[in-house]
Amino acid sequence: MPRKRSRARRQLDESSSDDDDLLIFSAAQIVSNFSNAKRRPGGSVPSHRVIYRDREGGHDRMFQDYLADNPTYGPDIFRRRYMMSRELFLRIMNAVEAHDDYFVQKRNAANVLGLSCFQKVTVAMRMLTYGVPADATDEYVRIGESTALESLRRFVAAVVDIFEDEYLRYPNEKDTACLLAMGERKGFPGMLGCIDCMHWAWKNCPYDKQGQYKGHVDKPTIILEAVALDDLWIWHAFFGMPGSHNDINVLHRSPLFANLAEGTAPQVNYTVNGHDYTMGYYLADGIYPSWATLVKSITLPMENKRQYFAKAQEAARKAVERAFGVLQSRFTIVRGPARIWDIETLALIMKACIIMHNMIIEDEGHVDPDERFDNGGENVEPEHGQTTRTLQEFIDAHKRIRDPETHVQLKEDLIEHLWNHHPDLYSF
Known part of the structure; x- marks a missing residue:
């Protein structure tokens, strides 16, 4: 019995020694393969060649x-x-x-x-x-x-x-004062900017979503709604709506007038042609609805006053078109068809391009940062002592924003204001 136990121990020791030698050899082989990775094909993925890029x-x-x-x-x-x-x-x-x-x-x-x-x-x-x-x-x-x-x-x-x-936030009180001053110089007191939409083609739209993102063109697109003025600064950007929507559908889902309805937007008070107004407005093209906060051009104007207003409104509204053009020239990725597969990354790309576009405008001296970012922040704080609006107040605010009678009255007042006070501002 003692002799058998000794032979068993001897066999176990020889087996352990062989395993150690095998382990050492395997480790040496791994180190050798790693060190020669630059000269040999193959990597962590089978059949993929490792490229030494320096x-x-x-x-x-x-x-x-x-x-x-x-x-x-x-x-x-x-x-x-x-x-x-x-x-x-x-x-x-x-x-x-x-x-x-x-x-x-x-x-x-x-x-x-x-x-x-x-x-x-x-x-x-x-x-x-x-x-x-x-x-x-x-x-x-x-x-x-x-x-x-x-x-x-x-x-x-x-x-x-x-x-x-x-660089992509709601205007505060100083920003609003600057925007109103720019609008006054254009002959449109109370104007806060120009609004329009841009379609971005989505080349790699997943097949199951293509019907949802196809609209007036036979290819998937995503819509960007933006507000800009002559300095090309984009103050509002709402991106991600499917291309099957148009400007009206996007506006109904846009947060553009959320602060105004909630009562947190800066106060806007101005007088046009003897009438007082308490809400700013945006210049828009003919597809937009007749809201009190939107001023459209006139289709087929007959009188000289109306012809002059139509040309002035269309000329001033080109600011947002210019902003789209400059954005696309600086960041070609939003001009060509998008190759990314997911909408979340595309939204980040569009938003980052707009932010850097605004940063470039500030860096090149078109905007004074001391005037814009005095109390910077994402949202405009409500006035001191102002409480949250009730449901009925919120509904009434939405009704005032969408009031067609105020829209008609404001347009008539702007027609008279341009004709009487800025007859030579626009030459055509």
Whole structure:
């Protein structure tokens, strides 16, 4: 018996030794395969070839091209390729990096540096400004397709989270005073802006949603409702309604007049042709309803006064069309067909483009930040001591907003006001 136990122990020791040798060999083989990954095809996904992109070298070249003290491409070329000044770009990039840890450059398990924040933000900006596919930036930025798409999603979400409350918010009292002054200079006292809708084609709309998003054109589209004035600042943006809707349907679902109905909007008081008004209005085209807060043109005007008003209204209303054109020229992604599959990401892309559009306007000196952002915030605070409106007060406010008689009276007063006080403001 003792001899048998000794033989059993000896066999167990030999088996353990073989297992240890096998474990050591396997670990060495794994390390060898990892170190030779740059020279051998194959990766974590079967049949996928691992590409050595030289990310550090790509970052160094990009930094020398645009961000060095003596860059290869100066400020003018930077402005043309990034659609904004280098100072504004750095402000956005630093804010995004501080907001989302995804953009912080890290080392992987092999102690190799990953992509820099500059590379991830640049690939997002190239896709937004040029409208190129995700894999079209790999040759210069040195970033894969899936990482480029992830960087785009994270970037637009960070921009919205950081800057929405400042650059896409309801006007406060100072903002409203500036808007009223701009409207007065155009010959329209009480005007707060111009409203219109824009359709964005959705190329990769899922098949089960295509019927919902097809409207007057035979392809899926998504609608953006916006309000702008001559400085091209977009004060209101409501995006995401299916393309089967028109401007009227979108307006009924839009939060444009929510603050006015709730009693939290700044007070607007003005006099036109001897009549007093307490609600501002927006210039709109003929499809919009005859509300007290909307002023439309005149179809087939017969008298000189009405002809002059129609031309003046149509000329002033072009401000929102110009804002759409500038937005699409700066961010080509919203001009061409959208390739993203989900509506949530498209909404973030549109909102981020509008926010950066407003930031560019401020950076280029068209808007004085000291005048606009005195008490910045997402919502306008109600007057001191004002309580929440009751249901009946809320219903009465909606009725006043939709009052057709006030709409007709306001239009007649504006016709007389333009003819008597601004006869030479518009020359046609």
